[in-house]
Amino acid sequence: MDDIAPQEVRYPDLKPAPIPAELKAAGWKPVPAKDYPAMIGPFVARRLDGGWEYAFLPEQRHLNIGGVVHGGMLMSFMDDVLGMTVWEAAARKPVTTVQLNNHFISPGKLGELVVGRGEILRVTRSVVFVRGLLTSGDRTLVHGDGVWKILGSG
Numbered sequence: 001m002d003d004i005a006p007q008e009v010r011y012p013d014l015k016p017a018p019i020p021a022e023l024k025a026a027g028w029k030p031v032p033a034k035d036y037p038a039m040i041g042p043f044v045a046r047r048l049d050g051g052w053e054y055a056f057l058p059e060q061r062h063l064n065i066g067g068v069v070h071g072g073m074l075m076s077f078m079d080d081v082l083g084m085t086v087w088e089a090a091a092r093k094p095v096t097t098v099q100l101n102n103h104f105i106s107p108g109k110l111g112e113l114v115v116g117r118g119e120i121l122r123v124t125r126s127v128v129f130v131r132g133l134l135t136s137g138d139r140t141l142v143h144g145d146g147v148w149k150i151l152g153s154g
Contacts, residue, residue: 019044020057023113028055031084033116040076045084048121052088054081058108069108069141077116078102078134078144085118086128087146093150100146106139114141121145126153 019030019042028044031054037043040062045054054061056077064070076134079100086095118132131145 007129023055023057032063036076037080040073043077043080051117052084053115053117054084055113057113058110060110062108063110066107067110069110069114070102071102074104074108074114074134074142075100075102075144077114078132078142081116081134082089082130082132082144082146083116083148085120089120089123089128089130090150092150094152095128095148095150098147098149103143103146104141105143106136106141108136108141112136126150 001015019028027046031037031041031043031045033041033043041056043054043056045052054077058069058073058135062069062073079097082100083095083097088092114134114136116132116134118130121129123132125130126149128148128150129145130148131143133140134142134144
């Protein structure tokens with residue numbers, strides 16, 4: 001499936017920044033979100049080289065006291081990026097994080113697009129092993145890897 005459905009409005013009072021025209025022109029589309037992802041997004045996605053890449057544009061609310069993107073925000077985004085990657089690999093069956101390791105390499109900055117991409121390492125009947133990178137421009141921000149459970153698989 002190559003389309004992204006319109007974003008669900010779960011929190012009517014939450015008004016995220018609109019997706020900039022240059023991102024839309026580059027093929028980015030809103031990722032449907034509800035609950036926690038809707039509160040920390042918006043996230044966008046696009047098809048690239050046979051896979052998906054995901055992104056968000058850091059706002060003031062995503063920063064820590066030091067003025068860079070909060071590590072918790074980057075970990076949450078990595079969890080979503082890898083989770084969406086696993087969901088696709090598991091034929092869109094429900095999945096959940098079992099283990100997630102994050103290694104912080106460089107800080108994210110206000111207004112600089114953070115892009116995430118996952119890579120499936122191995123799929124078994126019940127779990128999926130995955131790794132990914134968060135980047136901004138030519139900088140690696142976070143390297144992550146983890147294990148996801150395919151729900152209902154035993």
